[in-house]
Amino acid sequence: MTASFDFAVVGAGIVGLAHALAAARAGHRVVVLDREAQSVGASVRNFGFVTVTGQERGDCWRRALRSRDVWAEVAPQAGIRIEHEGLLVTARRAEAMAVIEAFAATDMGRDCTLLTAAEARSRCPHLAAGGLAGGLWSPHERRVESRDAIPKLKDWLEAEKGVIFLRPVHVHGIEERTLYTSAGRIEAARIVVCPGDERLALYPERISALGIGRCRLHMLKVRPGNGARLPGAVMSDLSLVRYLGYAALPEAQALRRRLEAEQPAHLAEGIHLIVVQGADGDLVVGDSHHYEASPAPFAQGHVDDLILDELDAVLDLGPRTVVERWMGTYAHLPDRLMVVDAPEPHVRLVVVTSGTGASTAFAIAEEVLADLEGATA
Template identity: 55%
Template sequence: MSRHDIVIVGAGIVGLAHALAAARRGRRVLVVDRDAAANGASIRNFGFVTVTGQEAGAVWGLARRSAQIWAEIAPAAGIAIEQRGLLLAAHRREAEAVLDAFLATPMGSDCRRLPPADLARHWPMLVPPRAALWSPHDLRVESRTAIPRLAGWLAAAHGVAFAYGTAVHAVETGRVETSRGPIFADQVIVCPGDDWATLFPDCYAEAGITRCKLQMLRLAAPGWHLASPVMGDLSMVRYLGYAALPEAAALRARLEAEPAAAAALAHGVHLIAVQSADGSLVVGDSHHYAPTPDPFAADAVDAHILAAYTELLGPPPPVLARWTGTYASAAGHSIVRAPARDVRLVVVTSGTGASTSFALAEQVLDTMMGETA
């Protein structure tokens, strides 16, 4: 194979984000992936580019910038932005206090508390909440189609080459060993997600990375339209932008005192509902942690997800599909390691790949190109 400026291992959203950042800097890029098409965490999620509620500081900044990039490239890549914004609904008095506290932070800028009349007029499908916040910062794409369209656009518009069905066995400075022979490159960026057994396992072990398994559902079209993704009380004790606020402690105590909510929390369940172009809803999710989670979806966990849906949006429509996914999980947002000269290992460990990878990739490329210069 010919020599490239940069080889990227992994064609999920983290790898594609690095391919975009490299191509925008004039680099000749090859993306290598062992599968015939993206099939992992990048297509098994909501496609929800979440800004509101991300951890304050650097992560929130990454999400803001990544949402800007999604908005820039989506029209050119033929990726529809299915929904914009976020509605955060509070059904408990303690959740209302968290909502108001968030509005008072810098992250609450441009967000607003919706008056009851607006809620009744524009969100009649909601079980009436005590209060609701609307944010303009978020957006949603259909991940199962957005990821392949992003890859196709990178190839057509930026000359990024792809080698699918190609397993990578080893990486060292200037050389990538693959099932199709060696590939040579000035720099290598490895974005393998939760595959810690193949490349740089010591880095994974040092960072304490395990796997998070999630369950998700697609529901039939309910006959109404959600202008924005919707979240509720359980999300306010999971997303650090809310959960780190002092007011969240009282909400968690209230939820843990309610048997149904406590059972949901035990399975890491919180409710996000998004809507696709065909009207169907994607809802979830749950969180279970293990080095090798079992591949089976538990009906009891789905029942907790649907119960959270009922609290927020009323009786759920029929379930059309169920699936599981896994992603790399550890304390902190991500790891960026340099296991060899001109080599980077980049793993998002917070389940926020779609929301933060574009901006993270810009930072990684800026650093690598600065070192080369």
């Protein structure tokens, strides 16, 4: 088989699908190739949480805002349900409250609302009974059920935008404008490679030179025993020393010192709390962060226990039940949130290296498309 397209995307995770959307909207004939018959990587293993508040100040925060808007446009057209909107950041410690107060005073805090403890409990009656200094409500966030949203987005791109999907098809080489695949040759004027955390299939020498590694995380699905419904996503004190929009603030240092004294085991496992809810009432809860060249496939029970410990400190869920456990992985760099590399003028290698694909991919794709069109005009 030999076929020709204007635009080829290698990888059908959220980053690849975002590039397919941007190219299709620009009027290009688009093909997407993926070695898996269905999405099984980071895009379906994570929260499906489009996070704006807390992202690193500057480009990342701006991209998250833009990507949130694209999700809002595309979701109803693709039959993707927005499970809930907004984010409640809880502050159990005075030091945590100081961080969110400082955040609220920045340009990123626009439209966010500082809450007293009573106001936070009014907004979320299922907060745990322990100490609470207050909270922050952000209206910006959106949450989709990622294991459903990714296939629905793919089907919509195929049916409504004319995007061709070839899978399972392995791309084993790119020369000039030719992709050599297990299904034959594909010709494309422009090519974007979105490998996720796969480092050896295409341009391995460039990926190795960039130093891209992997992050492994523990994820849980929890069923509340009391029918708890949340007003939006929920985060806790631990999130404030992890998300760079908060952690870069001077006030975060005092909080980190207190957490190091009071929750050293959680910090050692890279744990912070995100809780999101599905239509069935079940909660997706996480997560931990372990950085390894080849992530171990074995889940350690004590890490799950620490995540659940933080969950119980923040939310009263009654006699909760863990109904699913799984491991996620994503590409990681310690000092860069994303990489756009240009192996050739008409080729871009795009890797989100911070676990923020769902939150930023649509904006990244628009930027990459503009760059490619400028470079190959």
